[in-house]
Amino acid sequence: MHALLVEDDDRMSLALGTALAQRGHTVRRVGRAMDALRYVREAQFVLLDLGLPDLDGLELLRRLRTVCDAxxxxxxxxxxxxxIVQGLRAGADDYVVKPFRMNELMARIDTVRRRTGAPSSHAHGEGPPVRAxxxxxxxxGRAVRVDGxxxxxxxxxxxxxxxxxARPDQVHSREEILDRIWGDAFLAASRSLDVHVAGIRAKTGRADLVRTVRGFGYQLGSPRPGSER
Known part of the structure; x- marks a missing residue:
């Protein structure tokens, strides 16, 4: 796999590049946001530091997401x-805070790569669109429409x-969702799932599209027009 490493610290870049190469990845390292935008289309996954000299990392993340789905x-x-919340809302698949254990980061990379695009396999990617x-x-088709x-x-x-x-009649625990989507049920201690649920509700304008089952998890809801409040 070809990785784009966006990191302006030479020592960190060397450590990450070496670890990735040892696991069979090829790596292009850049230290500036403009170079990241230049090379991101060739990347199969991206590691992004937010502390860049020429552009705030969160703004770069938003721009990357307009041209790349890696x-x-x-x-x-x-x-x-x-x-952390802003990074997840801007489109990051995971958020790792320095200092970190290298083996843990490599495991997270493997998990993200393995799970990316997985819902179509969870739901078999077949059948007519689901209406709520x-x-x-x-x-x-990986598409969502609200009132057309x-x-x-x-x-x-x-x-x-x-x-x-894919299973609208079932209530799913937080641990099940985190395990099936993120590949890590222990992320239940983080806010990743809550942030993404909040994003779904806000962007669709349907607050009850995802129903919270307090103390357990979530279920697909049946929103009514005007339920955004």
């Missing part, structure tokens, strides 16, 4: 909850919604 993991020293009120979820209007979700947001839509 798996992307933020690797940064920014550890505030606000930064005025929301249409096309699992095979296309809504753009991040890949992870769509993954969560498609997983729920």
């Amino acid at each position: 798996p992307l993991i933020v690797v940064t020293a920014r550890c505030e909850e606000r930064d 009120g005025d929301v249409e979820i096309d699992i095979a 209007t296309d809504v753009r979700l991040t890949r992870r947001e769509f993954d969560v919604l498609a997983f729920l839509a």
